[in-house]
Amino acid sequence: MSNVSESDANPQSESSSNVHPGETRSNPSSGQFPKGRSGNPKGRPRGSGSRGARTSAFDVLLDKTLTVTNGDQTREVSMEEGLQQRTFRDALAGKRLAIREVLKWMMKREEWRAKHEPKPVVKDIPPFIPSIDPDNADAALVILGIAAPNPERADIRADRAQLLLEPWAAQAALNRKRGSEPLTERNRYDVQRCTRDPKSLVWPGSRK
Structure with missing residues (x-):
């Protein structure tokens, strides 16, 4: 006659007695948890994922x-x-x-x-206009007695008349000169070259 008790014959009877009504106990060896219940109720720690590790x-x-x-x-x-x-x-x-x-x-x-980066400052610079000596004023200079034809250059075939300033007109311009800067040698040469009888001129700062 066997000595095995009823509890030994049915090993699940003791464990099944701890299961509440309406619950099913999972098999520990299966590694699964009841449906709708997480095995880690607290969740995964922050930063423990593969993305955080990478x-x-x-x-x-x-x-x-x-x-x-x-x-x-x-x-x-x-x-x-x-x-x-x-x-x-x-x-x-x-x-x-x-x-x-x-x-x-x-x-x-x-x-x-x-x-x-700071943007460059663009300044409005007026276009360069070259100095032009128009010949349409030559006739007026002769009529007003400010200039006269240069006889030494009368035979030169030029596009415009070869004129010389009258001494009085050149002298009036010299007398009106203002400023402390004296005339340079180049300035004197240009005035003498363009004036009739340049030796009669009185230069600023000198006496006749």
Whole structure:
């Protein structure tokens, strides 16, 4: 005769007695939880996801430094600067992805400059108008007695009359000269060359 009790014959009888009415107990060995109930009621801790881990690892990577050799000189640069230099060299080598990345950098730089750099001040400069000596006043100068034809240049075939200023007109202009700057030798030469009887002129600051 067997000594096995009723409870030993039915091992689930004791555990099933702890289940409340309307509830079903999951099988511990199945690894599943009842429908509608989470196995982790408090939820996943913040930053424990794969995205947070990747972001943290990337930040740590950018904080590292590299030793760059340029000729005989070596210096330490950040990981970000090192990656930028590598991308720039790849772009110069003709790699398309690197060229696209460098072009993006250039566009961002131009956008930043257009937004932050001061705009140049454009000044309205009047157009340069060359000095013109019109010949339509020659006849009026002769009529008013301000100038007269130069006999020494009468045989010159020119497009306009060769005139000389009358001494009185040149002297009146010299007397009206104002300012502390004296006439230069070039100024004196031009006045004498264009005046009839230039020796009769009295120069400012001198006595006749």
